[in-house]
Amino acid sequence: MAARSKEEKLQCFNCPMCLDVLKNATLLSCGHSFCRGCLEAYDKQLKDLNHIVCPVCRKTTKLDQERVAGLTPNFLAKGLEDILKVDGSAQNQENDLSKFCPLHSHVYKDIYCQPCSEFICLTCYIDSHQGHKIKKQEELEKELKTMRDALLEKSMTKKTHFEHCLSEATLQRDVLSSHLSGLEGEVRIAFANKVATLQQNEEELLEKIGNIRELLSGHWENCICHCTEVISRISNSVKLLTHHASKPLDHDMIKAVHLTCADLEDSLKEATLEESTKHVKDIQNNVQFRPAGDELLALGCIHLGDNDIEASRIINKTDDAGVSEEAGVPPASSLETGNAMQHMKTTGRRRRKNRGRRKKQAGSEALLNNSMSTCIVRTRAFPLGTGRLFGLAALSKDAVVLGYAMDRKGCYRFTLSGDEDQYLGSEVGDVYDVALLSGGRTIVSKQGDEFFVYNTVSGSSSGKRYACKQSGGFVRVCTDQHDNIYAVNIKPEICIFHGSNPNPQRVVPTGDIRPKQICVTTTGIMITSTGDITPSTVTVFDRDGRVGTSIVATHDDEFVYATVDSLDRVLVATVVNYSDVLRLTRYRLQGIRLVEEVRFQYQQLTLTWPIQSSMLLSSLFYIVSLTPTMVAIATRHDLIFIQLGI
Incomplete structure (x- = not known):
């Protein structure tokens, strides 16, 4: 009972961090005490804070420049610790007296009664323990020593066995980790290869779509330029013939009317491109993306229509007509003088000039489409005194x-x-x-x-x-x-x-x-x-x-x-x-x-x-x-x- 009381007393002076008796006890503002060394080690983990958090109640204690060294020592704990040491000395004396029988003074308790599980003296055995199985203290100590030695030997054997099992388990764990890491690497490599294949497939499909866009767009641009040119030529010829109808016909006028009529006939014979654009329209309407099946490592393909070979031939065919020139309206001076021959000579130069102007304009539009403006919506300045x-x-x-x-x-x-x-x-x-x-x-x-x-x-x-x-x-x-x-x-x-x-x-x-x-x-x-x-x-x-x-x-x-x-x-x-x-x-x-x-x-x-x-x-x-x-x-x-x- 006395030993248990001492143990309970010692527990009151244990450090909550190291669970040992307080050494150089230091007090926090919340009232909990700790070893100063424990607090200093704990404070090193939180050196960027200006306070320390109590590990028991989580309340904070402000720290000065000396950190833990500036905290108040727990003098009460130190005094009680000294008192407890004195009590320990007295307890040791009591333990010496406990060897004697309390009922029969000055008689040693050297007999162990097994049914009662206590040490008794010879007088106690004669008075009240006759018939009980007893053992002398020396005999009991010898048996306990033999049992202890046997258990220690068995423990060493068992410990060696478990250490071997531990080593084997650790080795197998490392082997397993290495094997699984290798499998993970193989999976990543396989995934990377398949991703590379899919990325290549994606780039090829996008490139094919870009080619189709460029070629079909170019075809329609050529069609638009050609139609614009024919319309312009017809309009110019009609204007010339209408103008000449109100003028007397001289030799030059007859030649001009003859050339204008020939030019108009050529313009009217121009194909309307329905036949040449029919296949392009079919391709344009039938271009589809066909996804690959789930069992294939591919995104799919670009389908150009019922006859992919014919469609590919059309979109890859070079347009023999080239870029059509734009016909300009002749100036009023040409109509007045009736110099049709001079007009026919200057038409080619004008067309080439207009074609160059269109190319330049197209380049400017492309540059404009790749450049956008920005606008500052709001600015907030922070003067030098307010910080960076x-x-x-x-x-x-x-x-x-x-x-x-x-x-x-x-x-x-x-x-x-x-x-x-x-x-x-x-x-x-x-x-x-x-x-x-x-x-x-x-x-x-x-x-x-x-x-x-x-x-x-x-x-x-x-x-x-x-x-x-x-x-x-x-x-x-x-x-x-x-x-x-x-x-x-x-x-x-x-x-x-x-x-x-x-x-x-x-x-x-x-x-x-x-x-x-x-x-x-x-x-x-x-x-x-x-x-x-x-x-x-x-x-x-x-x-x-x-x-x-x-x-x-x-x-x-x-x-x-x-x-x-x-x-x-x-x-x-x-x-x-x-x-x-x-x-x-x-x-x-x-x-x-x-x-x-x-x-x-x-x-x-x-x-x-x-x-x-x-x-x-x-x-x-x-x-x-x-x-x-x-x-x-x-x-x-x-x-x-x-x-x-x-």
Whole structure:
């Protein structure tokens, strides 16, 4: 009973962290005490916070500059510990007295009564334990020693057997893991080969459709030009004959009328092209995409009609007629003088000139169709005293979230209409980059190689911590529709996190590319930017690390950045050091290849501070897509909303 009382007393002075007796007991503001060494080890994990959270009740205790060393010692626990040591000494004396029988003083209890399970003295046995099976203490100790030695020997044998089983199980587990990893690799290789086959099939089909479009469109253009030319010739001949009908016929007039009539007859004999266009119409109406069956590794084929051979011959046939010239209306002077011969000579020159003008106009229209305008909708300037802009995330179709790094705590929301309010409070600390997850959760990147996920809805002041490998910079993050978190920090890799695991689920190597920014499509294609790391590049990677298109800046003072819109189109922004000129180019993805779609006209930005890059001043430039026609850009001290041409 006394031993149990001592044990209960000692439990009151156990550290809740190491479960041992308190050593150098230190008191938190909530009243719980811990070993000072345990608290110091615990504080090293949370060195970026200005407080410590009690592991028992989760209440916080503010820390000063000395951290745990500045906390108050628990002097009461120290005093009670000394008292308990004194009680222990007294207990040892009591244990010595317990060897004597309490009923018969000075008589040792050296007989063990098995039915009663207690030690008794000889007088007790004579008085009340006769007939019970007893053993002398020495005999009992000998039996226990023999049993102990046998159990120890058996334990060693059994332990050796289990260690062998453990080694065998570990080996087989590693063999299984290696075998399954090999199978996964084979599956990925087979999948990549089939994807490559399908991509090649897709490119061939698209190329065939493009050829059909080009050839059929060219045929109809030729038909249109030819019909326009014939109509123009007929109209001119009719005008000439009508004009000549009211004039007296002299020799020159008779020759002119004769030539005009011959020209009109030739024009009227021109074929109307019904026969030559019938087959083209049939092809145009019968062009179909026929998907391949589920059992075939192919997308399908382009079907040109009932007779593919004849259709292919028609669309690949060279038009012997060429581009038709446009007949012009002769000037009034030709009608007045009646110089028909001169008119016939100048007609060919006019047609060639008009043909050149049409080609030039067509080229101008093509250039115009590949260039669109942009318009700055709203600009928000942040003067030098208000801090630099770090990180930019699209909150909705008309709102963004911005951070300020070490200049200001927390982050703010800004809308297209000009409204602003605080999005995360100062308790989250410095914000070097920001991204959004579902369920009202927000990712905040800190200085160094870590970032935190905060629950914006509940307003929690503490976040789940994630970390990348050390790089000496800070982390830039983005997310996809599956709540995967993509993080880069100037190292040649992309870290992909998911769920509550603080370590990367996957690490995608990027070779010689050291990304500083990243964005992701809905299909998991990753687009990275090295920012102001020269040469500045925008590079496409798939989830297995295969490299696609890489857009490289033309010189060391030019930087390229990228964002992805909701249609999975890639918008690349090009800026120049010490400049306020912005160039935007939009690309569409074909697999991991970027195909240029449209170039937007240069936009002159009005900046509080020109875009700069140096050893001390990193080029701060962020771009995000709010809608397919609206982007937001953050530079060092400016937030700009830009409307793109449709």
